[in-house]
Amino acid sequence: MNRRSLVLTIVALAVLAGARSAAVAVLAADPPDAPAVLLIQNATILTVSHGTIEHGSILIKDGKIAEVGTSIKAPNGAQIVDANGQFVMPGIIDCHSHIAVDGSVNEGSISVSSIANIADVLNPEDIDIYRDLAGGVTTANVLHGSANAIGGQTVVIKLRWGQPAAKLPFEGAAPGIKFALGENPKRSNFSIPGQPKRYPATRMGVEETIRGAFAEARDYQKAWEDYNKRAGEKNLIPPRRDLRLEPLVEVLEGKRYVHSHCYREDEILMLLRVAKEFGFKVRTFQHVLEGYKVADEIAAAGAGASTFSDWWAYKVEAYEAIPYNAAIMTKRGVIVSINSDDAEEATHLNQEAAKSMKYGGLSYQEALKMVTINPAMQLGIDKRVGSIDVGKDADLVIYNHDPLSAYAVVQKTLIDGRVYFDRERDIAGRSNLEKEKKKLLEKEKKAAEKKAEEKKAEEKKLGGKPEEKKPEDKRKPPQDTAAEGGAQ
Numbered sequence: 001m002n003r004r005s006l007v008l009t010i011v012a013l014a015v016l017a018g019a020r021s022a023a024v025a026v027l028a029a030d031p032p033d034a035p036a037v038l039l040i041q042n043a044t045i046l047t048v049s050h051g052t053i054e055h056g057s058i059l060i061k062d063g064k065i066a067e068v069g070t071s072i073k074a075p076n077g078a079q080i081v082d083a084n085g086q087f088v089m090p091g092i093i094d095c096h097s098h099i100a101v102d103g104s105v106n107e108g109s110i111s112v113s114s115i116a117n118i119a120d121v122l123n124p125e126d127i128d129i130y131r132d133l134a135g136g137v138t139t140a141n142v143l144h145g146s147a148n149a150i151g152g153q154t155v156v157i158k159l160r161w162g163q164p165a166a167k168l169p170f171e172g173a174a175p176g177i178k179f180a181l182g183e184n185p186k187r188s189n190f191s192i193p194g195q196p197k198r199y200p201a202t203r204m205g206v207e208e209t210i211r212g213a214f215a216e217a218r219d220y221q222k223a224w225e226d227y228n229k230r231a232g233e234k235n236l237i238p239p240r241r242d243l244r245l246e247p248l249v250e251v252l253e254g255k256r257y258v259h260s261h262c263y264r265e266d267e268i269l270m271l272l273r274v275a276k277e278f279g280f281k282v283r284t285f286q287h288v289l290e291g292y293k294v295a296d297e298i299a300a301a302g303a304g305a306s307t308f309s310d311w312w313a314y315k316v317e318a319y320e321a322i323p324y325n326a327a328i329m330t331k332r333g334v335i336v337s338i339n340s341d342d343a344e345e346a347t348h349l350n351q352e353a354a355k356s357m358k359y360g361g362l363s364y365q366e367a368l369k370m371v372t373i374n375p376a377m378q379l380g381i382d383k384r385v386g387s388i389d390v391g392k393d394a395d396l397v398i399y400n401h402d403p404l405s406a407y408a409v410v411q412k413t414l415i416d417g418r419v420y421f422d423r424e425r426d427i428a429g430r431s432n433l434e435k436e437k438k439k440l441l442e443k444e445k446k447a448a449e450k451k452a453e454e455k456k457a458e459e460k461k462l463g464g465k466p467e468e469k470k471p472e473d474k475r476k477p478p479q480d481t482a483a484e485g486g487a488q
Helices: 003-027 127-133 203-229 246-252 265-278 295-300 325-331 345-358 364-369 373-378 423-461
Strands: 037-046 052-061 064-069 079-082 087-090 092-097 137-142 150-158 176-180 257-262 284-287 304-307 336-338 396-399 410-415 418-422
Touching (some): 037 396, 092 345, 092 373, 127 418, 137 373, 150 203, 203 246, 203 265, 304 325, 304 373, 325 336, 325 345, 336 345, 336 373, 410 423, 418 423
Parallel strands (some): 037 087, 092 137, 304 336
Antiparallel strands (some): 037 052, 087 396, 137 150, 150 176, 396 410, 410 418
16 A cells, blocks of 8 residues: 555545544533522422422422422522423432443453453443433443453443543442352353463352452451551561552452342352451342342342343343342342343333332332432442432433333433433434534545545556456465375
8 A cells, every 4th residue: 555545544534533523522512501500390209218299399409409399489590490291200320331431341361350440441422321311320330341250340420421531430439349250250151262261160260269369358458457557667668569459458348349240049149158258248249130049148148139120041040030030139128229231221221120010019119219229229329319309419310201101201311400311402403413424424425535536546647557467377376296196
């Protein structure tokens, strides 16, 4: 490729990249600044914490819920949202998400990848943030993948679409870490030809990987405690820092939450035993599709369960999953949430929660809690979000129908009192997006045509296109004489 062709190729690629980034930029345009005072009125308010308020209003000041009731008067200068005939509920909280991650979600090269941190690779331009907002999600627990017995550090984010990555993390939310049990950390369906399998390759190996890591972390913790007790002594040398073990020490100290991928009852009980041995808590079992078999043990350990509504049989581990799982665990005293583990699934978690009313007979309020206050409790953010109460963050969703109905469609999604998704605004802006898309495609087409014309001109200048050699004219590779019956 000559220099001119190389330059033209780079220009064409730049046009394509520009088309993509421009489309994202249009969607990611900052929403209007949040008004200092906002009043949502005439709505059916599903508070989650204290029942339903008909013809109710919510007064929001500086991003916080200031009043909730039926006779709230709009202060001077307040922006008013008339939600007549509509429903308002707390923003949906997804306790298991992989959106907004730049690059691979797994650091699968080692069994204990606690050094890696999802917070370092947040991608604020991931279109799934906007799509999940359109489904009423306001908060997501973004997890590392499940390739490791002990995976990377996790982060809770608010879906502040259009804001930079630094603005996504939920302020004050406790950090987490991803564990995984079963086939995934065993790498049952993963191998690299010519390379030995990575340890562990069995369930007992997964258990010992976790136990071994925490034995190291406990020794590391003690070394620092001993050093700190002797602080001030002359010529005292501190222990060598170990970034792999520091997150595990935080787990031992209760400062970092464990979220563990799992399926089978035996592995659930295994991790509960190891946690008891080292004195830490499992905050949530994720997926936990056989949780119904050991619900009493999960409840006794004070662990939560974040599960699917009705996914099963997609692999052998999930073969004994049942749609009654969430309801059974709830009735046995486990705090249960319904999660997505999938960007598309997150767009209708309200309906996924409603399935527990059919499969297991949970009440309306119990179902609603599975995507609001329950995941908030699991993530330790229930003092800020998860219900509509005075003093909490104004993270709210407005639906045109009952949120647990299959006909419910999100009209507005608010985070900190700011409208991040507005259906009317979205629909109104689609024509402009189409025009922008058409304009960029036309620009791309013209660039390609210009490139073709310049290529023809270059060929003409060189005296025409070089004649291609026929296959028989090309030099043949050397023949294997032994194969042809020659010398042995």
